[in-house]
Amino acid sequence: MNEVKNSTRIFTRQQVENLLKVTIGKTLLQVDTHGLFAHHEGRDKVKGIAGDIIEESVLGCKKDSEQKPDIIVDGVQTELKTTGMIEPKKKDSIYVYECKEPVSITAVSIPVIVNEEFETSNFWHKLAHMIWVYYWYKSPVTVKLDGYKDFPILGYQFYEFSEEDKVLLRQDWLLVRDFLIMIHREYHSQSKREEQYPRLSHELRGKLMLIDTAPKFPNNPRFRLKRAYATVIADQYFSKKHFEKLNERISKYADIDRKCQLMTLRYKGKTFKQMAKELRVDIKLDVKNFAESAVVKMFGGHASKLNDIEDFAKIGIIAKSVPLLSNGKGKEDMKLFLPNLVDWTKESEFEESAIYDYFAGHHFLLIIYKHIGCDVVFEGFKRVFFDEKFIMENVKKTWDDVRNLITNKKLEIVQKTKKDGSVRINKSGTIMESPNFPKLATHKVFVRGGASKTLDKYKTLEINGLKMLPQYIWLDKKYVQELIK
Structure with missing residues (x-):
């Protein structure tokens, strides 16, 4: 590629299209005409290196950190957002690619936001007109700076938010602004205010739909689009999938809660066979898939999965089944997700980790049913989210313990024994064994294999030279029962 320079940051749309089109399929190193990789040689990490390459080498603009959109396109201030994409881990994912992490937008700027209105805010100026550039984070684990060289550029899209999404973004922004105004009204000294600012990132977690703020004060908090929402935006480029829209739009979490209460009153006590006839859901589905399909029908949808519904996909609601025994006790622990445990050792900050994003960045719709x-x-239903106390006391404990086992070479495969000391045998005839990751006995959030068969050929995960079944994150069924009370 020829070196491009544009000191004015002013373009026509056609100029931007011409510059970006030729990058598709090329790696970040191949388009790095300004030699940013060479400039940073020897460093393990350079935050935002992909965005710097697109801005400086592809568009020819000098890097700046001003709180305004990056370029002007056809007379319109436009924000350039370069985002890493990963392939979904779930085989039945509806997405071609998912955003690797939440997408940072701009600083909250506490002294400024308390005097702003949404339409003229720094936040909305950054979002109103955007160009998204996507690259494939082509590695299952976090890489150092050199690893970025081989990441290919996947494409780009000009993007403007729908009026419906703008309403939600305004609503979220106002929650943040008004929360900070409240702190300023209640606490008059700057030192007292700063003692309260850390509340921002977690006290609004149960209310914010599309955005969050991170990191915690005293680090400068930034507005971020949640990973689930950013993924829906990206998917409009990759698959052009049309999500199903509900007749009754969801504009706040209370809308979900109200609908759940109405549906619980209507269907509680009915068997799945009765519900299958009334809702026209295939009774041949396994229990958990039936439960989710039934929920979609209750909300007025026709899809089989909750995340095929646009509103649920955008706000990142995860449906989870909670089967109970006839006596009302939990039937099983809750399987959550398949983590990349090796990658945990490369995460320097817990609040920037994948497991923190899973617990802090999603709400969960629990579908409760009883086997009689x-x-x-x-x-019935219960919408839940995990508060900061639970995350810091339980999730972080598991994250710390796993990192310690792997990093300090303390991970080992342990045979399971009976009370008399003899080894336990699986149905397949093999010795029952598992890695000494955090277990249910000591952790509410724990690690356990998720495969139904234990033969060696199913041990596809290898850590520190030890082969094991794929390891999942689970939630203690006793704690789940506390959630649904």
């Missing part, structure tokens, strides 16, 4: 004899009886 041969019947499965619907009990």
